[in-house]
Amino acid sequence: MEPKAPVILLIDPCDTGNGRAYRTAISDLGFDALSLFTGLSARAMRQADLDDAMSLRVGDAEDAVRRVRATGFDVRAVVPASGTSLHVADEIAARLGLPGNDPDLGWARRNKVAMRHRAVRTQVRVPEFRLVHSPGEVAAAARGIGFPVIVKQTMGTGSYGVSVISDAADLDETGKVWTVDPSGQPVTEWLVERYVRGREYAVNFCSSDGEHRLIDIWEYRRPDDRDYDFPLWDIVQIDDSHPDHGRVERFCRQALDAFGIRQGPGHIEVKCSGDGDDVYLIELAARFSGGPAVTMWSRHSDLRPFHDAVECFLGRRPGVIDGDHKFTAVLGSVVIRNDDAPGTLVAVHGLDELGALPGVADVLAGFRPGDHVPITDHSLCIPVSASVHGPDRAAVLRTIALARETVRLEITPDPVDPTAVPPGAGG
Secondary structure (H helix, E strand, O other): OOOOOEEEEEEOOOOOOHHHHHHHHHHHOOOEEEEEEOOOOHHHHHHOOOOOOOEEEOOOHHHHHHHHHHHOOEEEEEEEOOHHHHHHHHHHHHHOOOOOOOHHHOOOOOOHHHHHHHHHHOOOOOOOEEEEOOHHHHHHHHHHHOOOEEEEEOOOOOOOOOEEEOOHHHHHOOOOEEOEOOOOOEOOOEEEEEOOOEEEEEEEEEEEOOEEEEEEEEEEEOOOOOOOOOOOOEEEEEOOOOOOHHHHHHHHHHHHHHOOOOOEEEEEEEEEEOOOOOEEEEEEEOOOOOOOHHHHHHHHOOOOHHHHHHHHHOOOOOHHHHOOOOOOOEEEEEEEOOOOOOEEEEEEEOHHHHHHOOOEEEEEEOOOOOOEEOOOOOHHHOOEEEEEEEOOHHHHHHHHHHHHHHOEEEEEEOOOOOOOOOOOEEO
């Protein structure tokens, strides 16, 4: 490539998922990608080819800017491809004078306790919370807040290490507080917050120069009203006829402004309390939704999510902001969980039949016969999932119910050991 050629800086891309989709969008828009690896995404680092002239490994934002400038390329945009390094991408964009999200609020969009402090300062409603630095401090925090509470790693994702503590007796159960992260590194701080009973939603926006366009809202539907630490079960889009749609959208627009999200995708998770109309912030990030949503947008609407995001980071106004999304179907997802007991997978019955159901696609099996299957309590241990679409919400819910009737997990439970501690858990 010629010196001074225009490029887009792609932060921590993987060879699959968002990384590949962003590379395609960048190429389609007439640019080359200069990949930058921060070390914050273990998956991206495993796939990085640092012998490639279009790849750099850096230590921090200052090092990134120095090395990028030394290449002589004309960098037109900074595009984050990994959720773990969003805050670093914001810093790099700001130092290069390129469009991005407020770098001073990057940590508040990443760390759960910093997020809650920012929410309080900007009058974005959050549950009462405490920060603790050891499992031994959880009990006092829980009693101070009042039961039930939920405990989270401050840097966790995908519900990994999240636990609901329903009452004082629950505090004595072994393994309620997970002391390592998904990569096995020790955790030194946790968020303890009041557990909000009510309906939970995932909300997706795209923003251009501070103007926010709602893409969709997905409802997490549970099989009963028991408290939960991992929300995924049945998930389905709602529209503006749903009683919570308006208040959820208004609340999320306030949150986007409060957290300085001005460019590109925004994903927010909220709860509407069961005892009133209050909406509470649960999670927020300047990224796309995980799971099947983005892939389904591309199939069942006029959206080009990765192209539109790159346009935002280029400082252009993408079609998603003004155009009709033209969804041709209502979208949903089904998650087949192991909620009984950990054990060895013997077989997944009905997997082929699931894939053949009308309206079902993207069937994913997370385990093979012979694998150990833990209780499904975070997104890294889902036995089976699939995307679902249909002409209306009722049709999607019927297909989801049929999917549950079609698939059966055959698992031989582990021998009972009353002294065992779950992997990654501490007392």
